[in-house]
Amino acid sequence: MTDTVTPSPLxxxxxxxxxxxxxxxxxxxxxxxxxxxxxxxxxxENGSGKSTILGILSGQIxxxxxxxxxxxxxxxxxxxxxxxxxGIAMVSQETALAPLLSVTENxxxxxxxxxxxxxxxxxxxxxxxxxxxxxxGLSYDPRAPVGSLxxxxxxxxxxxxxxxLDSRVLILDEPTxxxxxxxxxxxxxxxxxxxxxxxxxxxxxxxxxxxxxxxxEITVLRDGRTVASGTAESFSPxxxxxxxxxxxxxxxxxxGERAPLSQAMLDAPPVLTALNVxxxxxLHDVELSLRPGEIVGLAGLVGAGRSDLLEAIFGARPRSGDxxxxxxxxxxxxxxxxxxxxxxxxxxxxxxxxxVLGMSVVDNAMMVASSGRFRLRPPRTRRDVQAVSDIGxxxxxxxxxxxxxxxxxxxxxQQKVALSKWLIDPPRVLLLDEPTRGVDVAAKAEIHQIxxxxxxxxxxxxxxxxxxxxxxxxCDRIVVMLRGRVVATVARKDADEARLSRLSGGHLDD
Amino acid sequence: xxxxxxxxxSIGARLWKGSRPFRPVFVVLVVVFxxxxxxxxxxxxxxxxxxxxxxxxxxxxxxxxxxxVLITAGADLSVAPIGALAGILLAKLLQAGVPVWLAIxxxxxxxxxxxxxxxxxxxxxxxxxxxxxxLGTLTAFTGIVNLWSNTESIPVTEPAIINxxxxxxxxxxxxxxxxxxxxxxxxxxxxxxxxGRDVYAVGGSISAARxxxxxxxxxxxxxxxxxxxxxxxxxxxxxxxxxxxxxxxxANLPLQAIAAVLLGGTALSGGTGGxxxxxxxxxFIGVLSNGLSIAGVPxxxxxxxxxxxxxxxxxxxxxxxxxxxxxxxxxxxxxPPESTPVHPETAAKTSH
Numbered sequence: 001m002t003d004t005v006t007p008s009p010l011x012x013x014x015x016x017x018x019x020x021x022x023x024x025x026x027x028x029x030x031x032x033x034x035x036x037x038x039x040x041x042x043x044x045e046n047g048s049g050k051s052t053i054l055g056i057l058s059g060q061i062x063x064x065x066x067x068x069x070x071x072x073x074x075x076x077x078x079x080x081x082x083x084x085x086x087g088i089a090m091v092s093q094e095t096a097l098a099p100l101l102s103v104t105e106n107x108x109x110x111x112x113x114x115x116x117x118x119x120x121x122x123x124x125x126x127x128x129x130x131x132x133x134x135x136x137g138l139s140y141d142p143r144a145p146v147g148s149l150x151x152x153x154x155x156x157x158x159x160x161x162x163x164x165l166d167s168r169v170l171i172l173d174e175p176t177x178x179x180x181x182x183x184x185x186x187x188x189x190x191x192x193x194x195x196x197x198x199x200x201x202x203x204x205x206x207x208x209x210x211x212x213x214x215x216x217e218i219t220v221l222r223d224g225r226t227v228a229s230g231t232a233e234s235f236s237p238x239x240x241x242x243x244x245x246x247x248x249x250x251x252x253x254x255x256g257e258r259a260p261l262s263q264a265m266l267d268a269p270p271v272l273t274a275l276n277v278x279x280x281x282x283l284h285d286v287e288l289s290l291r292p293g294e295i296v297g298l299a300g301l302v303g304a305g306r307s308d309l310l311e312a313i314f315g316a317r318p319r320s321g322d323x324x325x326x327x328x329x330x331x332x333x334x335x336x337x338x339x340x341x342x343x344x345x346x347x348x349x350x351x352x353x354x355x356v357l358g359m360s361v362v363d364n365a366m367m368v369a370s371s372g373r374f375r376l377r378p379p380r381t382r383r384d385v386q387a388v389s390d391i392g393x394x395x396x397x398x399x400x401x402x403x404x405x406x407x408x409x410x411x412x413x414q415q416k417v418a419l420s421k422w423l424i425d426p427p428r429v430l431l432l433d434e435p436t437r438g439v440d441v442a443a444k445a446e447i448h449q450i451x452x453x454x455x456x457x458x459x460x461x462x463x464x465x466x467x468x469x470x471x472x473x474x475c476d477r478i479v480v481m482l483r484g485r486v487v488a489t490v491a492r493k494d495a496d497e498a499r500l501s502r503l504s505g506g507h508l509d510d
Numbered sequence: 511x512x513x514x515x516x517x518x519x520s521i522g523a524r525l526w527k528g529s530r531p532f533r534p535v536f537v538v539l540v541v542v543f544x545x546x547x548x549x550x551x552x553x554x555x556x557x558x559x560x561x562x563x564x565x566x567x568x569x570x571x572x573x574x575x576x577x578x579v580l581i582t583a584g585a586d587l588s589v590a591p592i593g594a595l596a597g598i599l600l601a602k603l604l605q606a607g608v609p610v611w612l613a614i615x616x617x618x619x620x621x622x623x624x625x626x627x628x629x630x631x632x633x634x635x636x637x638x639x640x641x642x643x644x645l646g647t648l649t650a651f652t653g654i655v656n657l658w659s660n661t662e663s664i665p666v667t668e669p670a671i672i673n674x675x676x677x678x679x680x681x682x683x684x685x686x687x688x689x690x691x692x693x694x695x696x697x698x699x700x701x702x703x704x705x706g707r708d709v710y711a712v713g714g715s716i717s718a719a720r721x722x723x724x725x726x727x728x729x730x731x732x733x734x735x736x737x738x739x740x741x742x743x744x745x746x747x748x749x750x751x752x753x754x755x756x757x758x759x760x761a762n763l764p765l766q767a768i769a770a771v772l773l774g775g776t777a778l779s780g781g782t783g784g785x786x787x788x789x790x791x792x793x794f795i796g797v798l799s800n801g802l803s804i805a806g807v808p809x810x811x812x813x814x815x816x817x818x819x820x821x822x823x824x825x826x827x828x829x830x831x832x833x834x835x836x837x838x839x840x841x842x843x844x845x846p847p848e849s850t851p852v853h854p855e856t857a858a859k860t861s862h
Contacts, residue, residue, distance in 0.1 A: 111569070176786075314721075316721060335722075336723045336724075336725060339723040340723075345522070347717075347721055352718070353718050354715045356719065356781065357715070358714045359710055363710075367719075367722040367723075367724065369724075370704055371723030375708065376704065378701070378703060379707050401517055
């Protein structure tokens with residue numbers, strides 16, 4: 001590489017488009033990195049197109065339109081290997097390392113270990129790995145298994161791996177979401193070292209403070225468009241949030257059809273109470289109560305412990321602390337006990353947990369209601385089929401025939417089947433994790449209506465969502481989580497997207 | 511749009527759809543049968559067909575239990591020694607003067623207990639891999655068979671058992687009637703009980719089943735107990751045919767049973783298939799073996815053909831599956847918002 005200043009910017013993405021079926025994930029994605037060594041922050045709400053634009057940049061996703069230029073030359077990547085050849089490497093959100101292999105093996109994974117006369121030359125391989133670690137200012141033992149490292153150290157090994165491929169642009173997708181503050185500081189030190197060595201970083205984060213701490217430039221995505229970009233100094237936290245959620249969103253997107261809870265409902269004793277619920281290492285001392293007919297939202301970043309809390313209450317993961325259903329303690333770790341006590345749970349991943357894809361709509365819908373029956377009784381009695389048929393009609397599951405496998409339905413309809421399990425014989429408390437993830441807009445509105453109707457019938461709902469506008473739409477009260485703890489509870493009338501964003505990111509001062 | 515109309519397809523349409531997994535083996539079975547019947551007139555004689563059915567009875571009975579095990583995404587390698595143990599237990603009980611009906615019940619319960627309490631508990635309750643558990647019990651139970659029997663056959667003279675194989679009712683031997691009964695019972699369990707639904711749910715998605723309140727460990731224990739029960743029945747049928755409780759453990763039996771189940775369209779990954787397909791799978795193996803031996807073809811050819819057909823049948827199913835989902839698959843990456851294969855006809859379908 002030469003030091004001559006090229007007139008062309010290092011990286012330009014212009015007018016990038018990507019559609020999935022009818023969903024426009026990106027319609028005008030733009031991202032520019034002017035000179036080597038820049039730290040570029042990318043920010044946007046969930047569903048704004050961040051993952052898609054980074055997937056395109058790293059060669060994992062093919063764009064439907066737009067231009068990608070590296071140093072002025074137009075390129076198109078058909079695989080991550082192509083992107084790596086142009087010097088662009090993605091460090092994934094979930095660490096993709098082999099925990100039992102050594103640091104060296106992980107860094108040099110993919111036949112780049114040094115070969116000697118008799119097989120692998122371990123000594124020189126370790127030296128090569130150490131030299132990469134040195135560039136990052138790290139002093140790990142290259143012989144140590146990766147599984148013995150802390151999460152942030154594993155993240156660094158991933159960065160080292162990307163760096164060992166002579167990358168000039170590193171993409172870090174939420175590297176800090178599951179790290180403690182000390183660990184974040186050490187990652188940032190590495191990013192600074194890289195920057196002074198001329199390696200650029202694209203950093204995705206939800207935490208505004210981090211953006212201002214480390215980034216030179218910031219790009220904001222909203223609804224698949226780049227809505228703002230510029231130097232970090234040109235933004236303030238307020239203007240960033242406004243760009244993220246949209247100028248008008250804070251006023252108009254809030255609140256829908258739901259009337260405030262009556263005084264009688266507010267005075268009713270809680271149907272579910274969580275006391276000191278913990279599940280190490282992800283959940284610490286959560287206290288929460290739900291009243292009949294109330295919809296409570298769980299807001300927070302990915303990894304803040306929302307899913308863990310729902311799983312701990314339902315018994316899908318071990319917990320300590322008490323969960324009381326109408327003052328009766330619930331045995332931990334047993335979903336079937338939770339169901340008997342009147343708790344329901346709609347998991348976030350409908351394909352692997354919400355439904356059994358190969359089974360029919362009727363069999364899936366009856367699964368919960370029939371779980372307490374004698375096992376040698378016949379399924380699909382006329383009464384059961386009628387019950388499913390009624391529920392299916394009322395929530396508009398779109399299929400000709402309830403006997404077809406759920407795998408043949410669209411995402412929104414699959415999700416309705418996952419919900420229908422709990423509608424045949426409604427529980428007293430229903431826990432929902434990302435109830436509208438990956439469904440189209442129409443189905444989303446229908447699912448929201450189903451939830452509101454359930455609450456109107458006296459069911460208490462606890463809804464976890466990474467989309468704050470969804471929570472603002474249907475919830476009476478929103479609980480914000482951060483790093484496994486409840487950090488704030490906001491009544492609906494006091495909540496707006498900007499405030500939830502700030503609280504989720506750890507700005508608790510307002 | 512007040513009421514949505516769900517139609518119930520005709521029985522014929524449902525049967526046609528339900529037959530998809532085992533259509534390949536069914537077609538091949540019919541072709542092989544017709545070819546053999548034309549080439550070797552002896553093959554299609556009533557006498558030979560009765561012999562054929564009797565000869566596949568042990569495999570058939572074991573394969574019925576194996577089908578439910580495979581639907582839960584497992585397999586039971588220990589069926590052969592469980593059958594042998596049940597047989598030895600029966601012979602020893604008869605020697606000790608226990609009434610024959612009681613001896614049979616005890617042996618059958620013994621087989622179910624070995625399958626359920628040992629295999630089922632380890633797999634269902636302690637989440638040990640089915641392969642490890644049943645490979646271990648295959649080995650250990652075989653050792654018990656040898657120890658207990660001193661590797662000697664125990665003669666069984668009890669007429670109720672010996673006559674089973676020779677008595678004919680409506681032209682069919684006792685073992686064939688037992689085959690039919692086991693088939694009907696398993697089909698009933700599979701189709702007409704909640705337990706049958708649980709078996710499919712556990713195999714289709716164990717976490718979805720658990721989160722819906724299904725007692726997953728209990729389901730798995732019962733499935734392996736049923737497999738053990740079938741193995742014990744097969745062990746007693748074997749005694750009725752050869753007149754002794756043999757210490758010979760046919761290590762090939764579970765593999766042949768698994769092959770028959772797979773031929774019948776049940777997937778190793780669980781959640782699909784059923785005993786009707788397995789019946790065709792066993793018949794195919796039996797017809798091929800019987801027909802080729804009548805034709806004087808060495809039995810090794812039967813092994814080669816069975817093996818090839820097995821792989822081809824599974825491959826054909828895989829290719830068909832890929833074709834069915836191809837139109838909807840993305841370019842290999844998982845799109846963040848939605849990766850559901852949306853079938854155009856259902857997506858576009860609106861209510862009337």
